Amino acid sequence: MNGLLPIGSVVLLTGSTKKVMIIGVLQKAVDTGVIYDYVGCVYPEGYFSADKTILFDAIQIEKMFSIGYQDEEQFEFKVKADKVREDLQAKKN
Secondary structure: OOOOOOOOOEEEEOOOOOEEEEEEEEEEOOOOOOEEEEEEEEOOOOOOOHHHOEEEOHHHEEEEEEOOOOOHHHHHHHHHHHHHHHHHHHHHO
16 A cells, blocks of 8 residues: 555554554654654554554554555545655655
8 A cells, every 4th residue: 555554554563473553643752753654552452541552654564454444534634644744754855
């Protein structure tokens, strides 16, 4: 899939044995200010608290198990979010 995955997608990160469910996109780390592609929680347990979430980038995804819910609203959001992500990546380079 090109661009950002929808919320609810379930992935496995490189070097991990536990699946992660995406619960947000383009999230800023409070301590460093770095913006990550995704924030997730462990799957199937779900969200426990903010300090138990996982910030990660698309490049860290080793395997995809499920793509989250998609509808017209999500597709419109994806176009906007992908543009923001492209702009942020251009600023890094």
